[in-house]
Amino acid sequence: MPIQCQIITQEREVFDEDVDIVLAPAVQGQVAILPQHAPLVTALAFGEVLVRQGEKETAFAVGGGVLQVTPSKVIVLADSADQAQEIDVEAAEEARRRAEELMREGAPADPEEYASLQAAMLRAKLQLKVARRHRPRSGTGPRAMDFSE
The missing domain is CATH 2.60.15.10 (F0F1 ATP synthase delta/epsilon subunit, N-terminal)
Incomplete structure (x- = not known):
């Protein structure tokens, strides 16, 4: 069921x-x-x-x-x-790079802007992790669920 x-x-x-x-x-x-x-x-x-x-x-x-x-x-x-399967890896990589670059330049004075920047960076990193883990790779079969992370 x-x-x-x-x-x-x-x-x-x-x-x-x-x-x-x-x-x-x-x-x-x-x-x-x-x-x-x-x-x-x-x-x-x-x-x-x-x-x-x-x-x-x-x-x-x-x-x-x-x-x-x-x-x-x-x-x-x-x-x-x-x-x-729908994640655009190139766009996520670019968003991650852009957010990291802005963070290196210095934290925004506005707390909301800083939180938004952190969230954008976290989202991009998560998208990359999920896309890379679950995209089919040549020569490999289906992957089992990994409960360890």
């Missing part, structure tokens, strides 16, 4: 399918959600959300948000969410 998983941002619905397991980065640590899980609401950290449907695994770079779980449904309300 699968569990419905929705991943939603302010801009769009990123994912909505029945899955066997959801692995998400809660602020207290990684959580694994299976069908019939106890109700749960928790804040999400920047990290990788993995969903598995049989042998198929889909990864998302998620930039914080809220995770809501009922016995039959998982809702990820994310500040940002990008499926690994």
